[in-house]
Amino acid sequence: MSRLVVIVAPGSRGDVQPCIALGRGLDGDRVRVLAAERFRTLVTSHGLDFAPLSADPAEILGSDGGREWTEGRTSATFLRGLRGALAPVMERLLADVHQGAAGADLVLAPTLGFLGAHLGASLGVPDVELHYQPSVPTGAFAHPLVPWAARTGPCGRRLSFRAVDAVAWQVLRPEVDRWRERTLGLPAAGLRGLRRTETPVLCGFSDAVVPRPKDWPARVHVTGYWFLEAPVAWRPDPRLRDFLASGPPPVYVGFGSMRPSEAERTFAAVRTALRRTGLRGLLGTDARVDDDDLLTVGDVPHAWLFPRTAAVVHHGGAGTTAAALRAGVPSLVCPVFSDQPYWGDRVFRLGAGPRPLPLRELTADSLTARLLELSGNLLFRRGAQYVAARLREEDGVARARQVLRSVG
Template identity: 30%
Template sequence: MGKRSLPRSPLPEPKSIFLMKIVIFTIGTQGDARPFVALGRRLSALGHDIHIVTSARHRPLIVGGGLNLIPIESDFADLMAKEHAAMDNGNQLRIGRQMARALCDWMPLWVKQALAATEGAELVIGSGSATALGASIAEKRNIPFVQAQFMPMTPSRHIPPLWPNPNLPLPGIANLLLTHLARFLIWQLMSAPVSIMRRDLDLAPIGWRGPWSRRSKHTRNQYLLYAFSRHLQPQPDDWPSDRIAVTGSWFYDQTEEWTPPPALTQFLEAGSKPLYIGFGSMMCGNPEAFTRMILDAVRQTGRRAIIATGWGALRALRGQKDDSLFFIENAPHDWLFPRVAMAVHHGGAGTVAAASRVGLPQVIIPFLADQFYWSWRLNTIGITPMILNRRRLTAEKLAHAINKACARSVSEKARLLAPLIEDEEGIGRAIAALTHWGLLKPPIPAEPAV
């Protein structure tokens, strides 16, 4: 399929009559919401009424994309700060308990807000922490529900589990069993807020085996869109193709809408292509030590670097004075990544996709969840030279990984991957899957010209 992309012209004028009202639930960081703006814009251009239920923190992103925002109450940033402090102490159970307690507090209000948001809806899409909420609301309203996820979660003999360690080579049956076990353990932590939600919706409770049990009716015949590239992770043959589709990534490009600060342009023009270093919303218990380690590693490589501080782990880098470094709050990846030589990041699905799309070698320092999986997967493919452990990472090890990523073999593999991902048309494939499953009304044919 040839390269196609959304026109950068404004979206069509709002219509008085829409084909369908579609409500998308996504709760988390901007990286969690961003792909749904891309999907929502394309669906809106087809004549659908799109509403994204997420934190009000993402209002500029959602409204700036021409879509409807329905705020849902949560302080996800504060929750993530607590989670990462617990994570640095190695207590994954504590992280899960903190999340469950927060969800229990938020759930009664979420139910009310979600019911109001889905009034008149004909399709619900849910992702991440909002999956259970979206599924239950759709069940209550007796309308279809589709999961959209950015990491492989369906058990397969061919995909290692995220837990305990995707780097371990295991036989296929062990991959299956460990993934099922991980799901069961997650359910033991998350069953309390889900039970509150379903009680408030007057829905039957989910049994102790969890919603993924084969005996459970809650996931039977449920549809699932995986928004990652099949060139990074192919769809295994033991996933049911009639209900699961690996579509490719959903990119929301802002190159033509974003104006870089003059100082950034001057820095880029002043020398060789720099490294990109950024960790999105990730936080750690000791940001000062992490910051010093990152800075020391960059200096050891002798390379220039653009460092995106965001509101996470690298915020403490601000104020450093060095002509070889440029600090920026953030910049659209689709604008910045073609102008850098390599990406050093946390391994979030969105950053992995954006860097792979333009052929960048990558050095990944994973913090949690699917980031360990993508670190392993990109190492297997050959565009990440080493699997790094953040707890045992030193400036010397990071500098060594960066230098290894500059090798011609790594750069060539990354370069060859870029056009495959660029031409994948993830959003188009997602819409084709929804249409094939009978969940989208087809566009109204244009009237023939007289």
């Protein structure tokens, strides 16, 4: 009998696309994706149901609270900024999630406020956690938000995960507890929150990029990435097609849903660095800057574009990092916040790119030096191609589907 599977995707495009890929792969199930309104067409064009979330991540990141959140230099300021960014929209977000999940037989949701657990308890249905970065306690490495804990030993590294969960819960608890009591008809979860010991976890990343720790429980499944392929009918803009054909592969530079606080200065530095190094560039920006050696591009599927580039300079979002690695091209990660420094470090340690260059430190001089390193060190391409070969052997959606068939 067909189930209604509800997938909660409250993040940016890098979070929504894997959910669409996962939903498309759930043969025999009806799938509804909860995401910001601007993703409606993207979701429905792939044959999935859609329900809107009024909280748009782009608007959140552009708000005063969002800028404070993304510009936090430490894990403590990041978590404090989380409340400032989400508090104004949390009540609406929770109402939308409740309405969108009506009738669900299975709920898949990220760890944000343990939304899936609350919905599952209210509806009397199972839930599954979706992780886009390692978030289950382990002694093998520290939580991506607390990199300094790597020096503390296995116990300290394990505690870093519990500490992040505890702080994040206290940040979101007031709104979530009110939601539980007033809307879901559940008692407040309280200071200690929810203890998750049996809930299945789907990790939408690859063991080739993050080796699975031996101390993770069996309920944690590292499936591989959930890649969304470019639509069969998709065709590139003639400007882009002609530019790619007119010379050697360019370097793509884009920062996804991130909005640099000084975007004009940032992209001016990018253009200068590209010209200094004699590299052609594709700039992922709304500003129109077309020249013989530079072209601005809008929404182009990474799965199509990245294999046609010489290298990728990006913000280090989990989805963009995965797409670059799968394309087998070297990357320079310019992280802004959250787990982006972690993914930049993983690219470096995999030998697929140089050390990360934080976006706030990006200048014409610093980027010129990194581009020379990126384009001149053939070992980076070799490292990226090695990881790409492993990723192409995986089918993360198929492995996730196999796990979900046993749930409920």
